[in-house]
Amino acid sequence: MAEPSERGPEFTLEVEGDKGKAVRLRISGHLSLDNLLPLRSELESALSRMIPADLTVDLAGLSYVDSAAALALLDLKDEAERQSIPCSFANASEKTRGVMGLIDPEAVSMAPLRPEAQPQDVFTQIGDETRLLWKDFCDLQSFLGDLLLALVFCFRHPGSVRWLDVLFYMKRAGADALPILSLMSIGTGAVIAFLSALQLKLVGATIYVAALIAIAVVQELGPMLTAILVSGRSSSAFAAEIGTMMVKEEVDALVAFGFDPLRFLAVPKLLATVVVLPLLTLYSMLFCIVGGFLVGVYLLDFTVYTYINETMKNIMLFDLGSSLVKSVVFAVVVASIGCQRGFQVRGGAEAVGTMTTSAVVTSLFLVVLVECIFAIVLHYVRPA
Amino acid sequence: MASEKALASQGKKPVIEVDRLTAGYGDNIVLEDVSLEVFLGEILVILGESGCGKSTLMKQMIGIYQPFAGQVLINGININTEDEMEQGRLRRHIGVAFQAGALFGSMTLGENVSLPLQEYTDLPEEEIDRIVRMKLGMVNLGGYENHLPEELSGGMQKRAGLARAMALDPRVLFFDEPSAGLDPVTAAELDILIKSINAGMGITMVVVTHELQSIFNIAHRVIMLDKEARGLIAEGDPRELQKHSEDPRVHNFFNRLPSRLKARKI
Numbered sequence: 001m002a003e004p005s006e007r008g009p010e011f012t013l014e015v016e017g018d019k020g021k022a023v024r025l026r027i028s029g030h031l032s033l034d035n036l037l038p039l040r041s042e043l044e045s046a047l048s049r050m051i052p053a054d055l056t057v058d059l060a061g062l063s064y065v066d067s068a069a070a071l072a073l074l075d076l077k078d079e080a081e082r083q084s085i086p087c088s089f090a091n092a093s094e095k096t097r098g099v100m101g102l103i104d105p106e107a108v109s110m111a112p113l114r115p116e117a118q119p120q121d122v123f124t125q126i127g128d129e130t131r132l133l134w135k136d137f138c139d140l141q142s143f144l145g146d147l148l149l150a151l152v153f154c155f156r157h158p159g160s161v162r163w164l165d166v167l168f169y170m171k172r173a174g175a176d177a178l179p180i181l182s183l184m185s186i187g188t189g190a191v192i193a194f195l196s197a198l199q200l201k202l203v204g205a206t207i208y209v210a211a212l213i214a215i216a217v218v219q220e221l222g223p224m225l226t227a228i229l230v231s232g233r234s235s236s237a238f239a240a241e242i243g244t245m246m247v248k249e250e251v252d253a254l255v256a257f258g259f260d261p262l263r264f265l266a267v268p269k270l271l272a273t274v275v276v277l278p279l280l281t282l283y284s285m286l287f288c289i290v291g292g293f294l295v296g297v298y299l300l301d302f303t304v305y306t307y308i309n310e311t312m313k314n315i316m317l318f319d320l321g322s323s324l325v326k327s328v329v330f331a332v333v334v335a336s337i338g339c340q341r342g343f344q345v346r347g348g349a350e351a352v353g354t355m356t357t358s359a360v361v362t363s364l365f366l367v368v369l370v371e372c373i374f375a376i377v378l379h380y381v382r383p384a
Numbered sequence: 385m386a387s388e389k390a391l392a393s394q395g396k397k398p399v400i401e402v403d404r405l406t407a408g409y410g411d412n413i414v415l416e417d418v419s420l421e422v423f424l425g426e427i428l429v430i431l432g433e434s435g436c437g438k439s440t441l442m443k444q445m446i447g448i449y450q451p452f453a454g455q456v457l458i459n460g461i462n463i464n465t466e467d468e469m470e471q472g473r474l475r476r477h478i479g480v481a482f483q484a485g486a487l488f489g490s491m492t493l494g495e496n497v498s499l500p501l502q503e504y505t506d507l508p509e510e511e512i513d514r515i516v517r518m519k520l521g522m523v524n525l526g527g528y529e530n531h532l533p534e535e536l537s538g539g540m541q542k543r544a545g546l547a548r549a550m551a552l553d554p555r556v557l558f559f560d561e562p563s564a565g566l567d568p569v570t571a572a573e574l575d576i577l578i579k580s581i582n583a584g585m586g587i588t589m590v591v592v593t594h595e596l597q598s599i600f601n602i603a604h605r606v607i608m609l610d611k612e613a614r615g616l617i618a619e620g621d622p623r624e625l626q627k628h629s630e631d632p633r634v635h636n637f638f639n640r641l642p643s644r645l646k647a648r649k650i
Contacts, residue, residue, distance in 0.1 A: 033505050033552060040511075066553035067522070067585065068515050098584035107521020108514060112494075114530045347534045348489030 010035045012061070013042050015050060023052035024090075028061020031069030039069060043076045047085075055080050060091035070099040071108065078105070143340040147270065150262040154271075165268035166275075173234040173269075174276030178283065181229055185284045188225060189213055189291025197300050206300055210310035213292035218319045219378075222285035224371055227330035230277055231363040235338035238269050239359035242342025243352040251343070266339040270332065277331035278324045285323075318383060326374050330367055337363040396423040399556055399588045400445060405454035407437075407444050413452065414440045416614040420607055422556075427582050427589040429599050429622070432609035433637065438592045441609065442558055445590060446480055447471075458556060476504050479549035479587075483561045485541035487533035493520060493544050494529030500551040519547040523577060539570035543577070550581070557581075559591040563598045575601040596640070608634055 011029035025046055031039055047055070057073065059065075065073075073089070080087035092100070120128070154161045193209050200206050242265055245251050254261050289311055296302040302310075341359035345351045400422035408414040414437040422428045430438045443449050445456050447463035456463045458474055465471050487496050497516045501507060507515070520526055523543035533541055542562060549557060562578065563571035575598050582589055582602075593599060599606060599622050606625065608618040610633055618625055618634045626638035636642070 033501075033507070036505075036507065036511065067518060067550075068553065071514065071518050095586050098586070102522050102580065102584040103518055104521035104526060107526025108517045110517070110521075110527050112530045113527040116530050350490040 011039060013039075013046065015046050017050070017052065019050050020053060022054040022056070023050045024056045024058055026058045026061060027073075028063075030064045031062060031072075032064065032066045033068045036068050036072060040072050040075075043072065044079075047076065047080060047083075051083075052080075052085055055085050055087040056090050057087065058090045059093070059096055062093065062096055065096045065099055067099055067103065070096070071103055074100060074103060074105060139344070140337075140340060143343070144336060146262055147266055147336060147339075150260060150267050151270070153260075154263060154267050160263065161271065162264065162268050166272045169234075169269050169272035170276050172237070173230060173273055174280060177229060177233055177280060180233075181226065181280060181284055182287050184225060184229065185222075185287030186291035186294070188221065189217065189288035189293075190295045191291075192216060192221075192288075193292040193295035193300070197295070207302075207306070207310065209296055209300060210292065210302065210307045211314040213289060214311040214314040215319075217285050217288040217292075218315050218323060220371070220375070221288060223281050223323045223327045223330060224367070225288070226277060226281045226284045226327065227334060227367045228364065230273065230280065230331070231334050231360055231367060234269075234273060235334045235341075235359045235363045236356045238335065238338030239341040239345075239356045240352055242266075242339055243345035243355050246343065246345040247348055247352060261343070262339075266336075266343075269339055270335040273331040273335035274328055277334070278327045281323060281327040322374070322378055322382075326370070329370055329374075333366045333370060334363045337366065396426075398422065399424050399459060400590070401457040401460075402441075402445065403455050403457065405441075405444060405456065406452040407440055407449065407454075408452060409440075413614060415444070415609075417454070418615045419454075420616065420619070422588060422590055424588055425582070425586045426604040427578070427591060427602050429591045429593060429603035429606045430609065431592075431594050431599060431606055431637070433594070433611065436609040436611045437614070438594070438609055439560060442560060442590060442592045446478065446558055447475075476552055477555040479552070479554035479557045481542065481546045481549040481557065481559045481562060483564060484538070485533065485545035487541055487544055487548065489533055492530050492532055493525065493536075493547075496533070496544065497529075497548045497551050500548070504552055515551070519550055520544070522550070522581070523547045524573075539566050539574065542566070542574060546577070546581075550587075553585065554587065556588045556590070559589065559593075561593055561595075562591060563593060563595045568597070571595065571598060572601070578602050596638070608637065 011027060011031055014026040014028075015023060016026065017023035023046075025043070057076065059073075077087045077089070089100075192213055196212050197206055197209050200208055200212075242251070245265070251261050251265070254264055293304075293307050293311075296307045297304055338359045341355040341362070345355045398421040402418060402420045405418045406413060406416050407418075418441065430441055432438050440449075444451055445458075445463065447456070450464055458478065461470060461474050463471075463474065465474070487493070488499070491499070494513070494516050497519050498512050501512045501515060505512075516529060517526065520528055523546050525540060525543055525547065528536070528540075528544070533544065536544065546559075546562075559578065562574055566574065578589065578591070579602055581587060591598075591602060603622050605620065606618075606622045607616050608625070609615065610617040617631060618629060622638070625634055629635050629638070
């Protein structure tokens with residue numbers, strides 16, 4: 001008995017023999033990934049339908065067999081033998097035998113050397129995250145200690161500082177940030193002027209728009225805005241740069257040469273950021289005030305003199321000084337976190353991405369934390 | 385083993401045809417007017433000193449870069465064809481084993497190998513898992529499907545890269561420096577693996593290397609490139625070239641002899 005079974009133009013399966021007796025499966029055509037599922041289904045169906053006493057799979061008509069199809073044929077043999085049905089391949093070409101010979105049936109059925117990672121329960125996750133957070137905190141302290149020692153060394157030996165690198169990073173973190181900082185600052189100043197004018201107009205106190213902007217910008221917004229911008233631009237860039245160097249073993253090369261990677265890589269970035277961030281902060285304050293000024297003069301009908309006079313009256317030297325000190329602290333936070341996250345990179349491209357993100361998120365978090373601490377302290381120490 | 389003309393005269397079918405290819409980077413021409421053929425089922429080794437354009441030629445064959453002039457045909461289809469459907473079909477039949485494995489670091493070995501299967505086929509997960517285990521078994525990495533690439537040695541990563549390159553049973557397989565950076569035993573094991581896959585599956589292979597031992601182990605035929613010639617300077621059986629080539633560049637390469645100029649500098 002012959003039961004031809006067409007599965008498209010690619011392969012043909014013919015079943016010869018009677019149910020329960022010796023059966024011959026003739027497979028011809030092209031067996032590949034593209035027709036793997038019909039092949040498997042047809043083979044299984046033939047085996048279960050015929051329940052042969054002896055099975056011969058005739059491969060003479062095969063023009064091509066890929067490894068996935070060869071695996072399906074071997075699986076058929078396994079399944080037949082599992083059902084105590086003797087099974088053999090006949091007329092297999094050298095190529096077909098070659099493909100089958102490459103397949104290691106043990107490897108296919110072998111359990112993974114490591115079980116698949118299972119999702120953890122909530123408590124384990126909380127525990128792990130807490131442990132990692134604590135470890136991260138300790139690593140950060142340790143890094144800051146090392147960085148401080150490197151800085152002390154550099155102050156005692158100024159010649160050891162790579163000043164050209166400092167200038168390079170001052171340009172990258174400072175001068176290159178000016179266009180976007182100008183835009184952000186003018187926009188912020190203008191928006192605050194608009195919003196505050198709407199409210200102050202209700203009580204006839206529009207004149208205080210200039211004062212509000214001056215105080216807000218000099219005490220809080222200028223340093224914060226600048227620190228956020230530098231976190232996004234430079235902290236991430238530091239982390240990505242050092243992280244990539246870690247991946248490419250460039251940091252190992254520095255150590256092998258006897259250089260301290262912190263002095264070589266982190267100190268120039270830190271010094272550059274400490275110099276430029278206060279300058280950027282002053283620049284941001286100025287442009288925020290310009291933004292408010294434009295709205296005040298052109299839309300709220302202030303005179304130029306009134307607006308400038310109101311602004312100058314409300315800028316305290318103490319506030320300006322404390323904001324600059326604050327921006328130095330922000331600079332230390334932003335640059336240190338960027339460098340530390342870079343040095344923490346292990347592995348490949350994904351780790352660089354993860355640590356770059358972490359650098360931005362952590363430095364932003366710490367900037368806000370420092371801002372809160374300064375706000376509380378300054379509240380008590382600000383002269384009446 | 386035979387030369388290109390001999391293989392062609394034997395009626396062997398060219399799978400890859402490089403036709404008057406000129407290629408390079410920016411204004412720098414690395415290969416000029418290069419033509420060659422790779423025949424069905426053969427292992428062709430591209431060799432030459434560093435900077436001679438071996439990797440450039442391979443990347444042109446894979447279609448990673450556009451040539452300045454000329455074309456590369458695989459099974460008669462231009463590798464840089466603008467017909468996306470045709471290019472997709474063509475790429476499905478090309479596998480590339482990169483120098484350092486180029487495994488995706490965030491994925492396990494199993495996920496790395498299954499990626500092309502998931503993208504190019506509609507097979508169910510269970511079937512893909514079986515094929516992945518089979519492919520890893522072929523490169524002696526059975527059981528490693530849940531390991532991350534960073535947990536493996538360099539040799540294991542190269543083998544895993546090979547398993548991924550073979551995921552779709554390509555008709556043509558390219559290797560970039562397969563034995564570079566490996567110890568002699570691991571390199572020899574990889575050579576055996578390459579040969580057995582070539583013999584078992586009949587895959588046409590193009591291998592870029594300058595490891596002499598590997599060349600003698602695996603090559604059916606070699607072509608040698610030269611930096612100054614910007615193209616081919618020799619072609620044929622490696623042992624024949626080692627013994628009988630009269631070109632000093634070929635002779636020096638196969639016999640590990642520094643050129644006179646370099647020797648004087650030393």
